[in-house]
Amino acid sequence: MPLRHKCRIISQVSHAEELHPPPWLAGDAGVTRSEDLDAVVRAARNGDEDAFRTLYRQIHPRLLRYVRTLVGEDAEDVTSEAWLHIARDIAFFDGDIDGFRGWTATIARHRALDHLRHHKRRPVHHTPVGELPEQPAPDDTETTALDSLSTQAALSLIARLPRDQAEIIMLRVVVGLDAKTVARLLGKRPGAVRTAAHRGLRRLEHLLNDLERPR
Amino acid sequence: MNDPGLDRDTAERMLRGEPTGPPRLAALLAAASSEPPAEELDGEQAALAAFRRARTLPPTQPHWRRLAGLGSKAAMTGLLLILAGGAAVAATAQHLPGPFGNRHSHHAPTPTISDTLRTRTSPRTSSHRAPDQHAEPRKQTTPAAHPAHPGHSPSATHGENQPHPTKKTKAKPSNSNPHKPATGAARGAAAPTSGAGGRSGAPRPAGESLE
Incomplete structure (x- = not known):
């Protein structure tokens, strides 16, 4: 099967790579390759609003899902706060798209833990069985x-x-x-x-x- | 159903997003990382607004925080250096306009006369103390070299005033109203032997104009 064959090739290729891009990066959003996203990060850092929007659309949904595992239903608020922080400090960020993902995740995590501390809650598994x-x-x-x-x-x-x-x-x-x-x-x-x-x-x-x- | 234990390598590859491992688990991970629905981007406008706000604001706190964190001492030293340098520049700069400005304002009433007198009587000096030089031209040749000559004190003080910019600030008030009795008195007080000179300095313009 062609598809399976393709998958096998991708598998082999990605196995050779140390840093395999996550599957959602292989989407069709136009700007998906890592090098392109590196350039997008640079542009956003220099004040390009479209670049920032691209990064937001790339990263926010994943960030939101991650934060949801920490704070449950408050994830939207917490992640929004994290983005305010990111928007404010992105001019001082120095790195590529991988570094940017790590940086944003760090900010979101800190926000989530602050949120939990503030509400004196433990991280909850929000979804009952x-x-x-x-x-x-x-x-x-x-x-x-x-x-x-x-x-x-x-x-x-x-x-x-x-x-x-x-x-x-x-x-x-x-x-x-x-x-x-x-x-x-x-x-x-x-x-x-x-x-x-x-x-x-x-x-x-x-x-x-x-x-x-x-x- | 009964997967024979997921080994570590396979787990690592699955975590990297490779389509491998137990199919059900792979499907779960793929679902978890699937493309987001549109409603997950509701906060986009707020984030963009924050981004725009951050652009329009001047360099913000993080920069300062970073500066402070990295080298507050260096920053303070630099600041002090700048301040000190500015003070030094201001000090020297203040001396320069002092005499010039004073000379201009001083000679403004009788410019041509004093200038002509000066050039005529003591052409080698460009001093604004024309009368003193005129009165004691010889002493100007050895002005500050012999400050011990008490009799030359008027010209000596003037001669010192000219080459030493630091004293010109002090000379400034006497320059500003040198032809008034008060200045003459002050000068006389500073150098009693120059009382005559001071007095002669008081009517100086008249003397100059007369001569």
Whole structure:
């Protein structure tokens, strides 16, 4: 199959690369390549509003999803505050698109933790088990359940992991940071980050298995 | 259903976004990182407004914070240097316009006469103390070299006034109204032997004009 063949090629190529761009970067938004986004970051830093808009559209949704795993339903407010901060300080940011992702994630995380401290709350897994959205109808089979797994459902499942695992998986898969950047952001060693992520993925597998079991 | 344990390498590749690993888990990760729906971009206008605001504002706090963080001492030293340099420049600059300005204002009433007198009587000096030089032209040849000559004090003081810019600020008031009795008195007080000179200095313009 051509598609599968293409996927295999992509897989091989990306396997060779140390920094594989996250899948959402391979979108069709026009400006998607890393080098192009580096230029966009530079332009935004120099005051180009269109460039800033491009970055916002690229990064905000992922940031929002990540913040949601930390603060739940307050994620919109927290992420908006983070963007005010980003907009104010971007002129002083120095780095490429990967650095920019790490920087914005750091700001968003700090905002989220401030928010939790201020409201004297612990990070909550906001979605109760029974609230897993877009559950397939009972007559659907388990396979369709997985095929139709929505973003919301996927995020809810990830949010049910222990917090550090959920956070690492979100930062790596959704925000698109590499292990080193995540380690720096969280103040951990890269090895510890990889271990936690590995555990998280395995646990996610178990959660999926539970989900598929007929009730 | 029963995946034979996700190994570490595969996990790492999945985290990088490679389409590998257990299909259900891969589907979950793909769903989590799928393209966003439009409503997730509701805050775009607010963010852009903040961006615009940050452009229009002058260089903001972070810059200062960074400056302060990186080298507050260096910044303070630089500031002090600038201030000191500015003070020095201002000090020297103030001396220069002093005599010139005074000379102009001083000689404004009788410019041609004093100038002609000066050029005629003591052409080698460009001093504004024409009468003194006129009175004691010889002493001007050895002016500050012999400050010990008490009898020459009037011309000596004047001679010192001219080459030393630092004293011109002091000379300024005497210059501003040198022809008034008060100045003569002040000068006389400063150098009693120059009382005559001071007195002669008081009617100086008249003397000049007379001569």
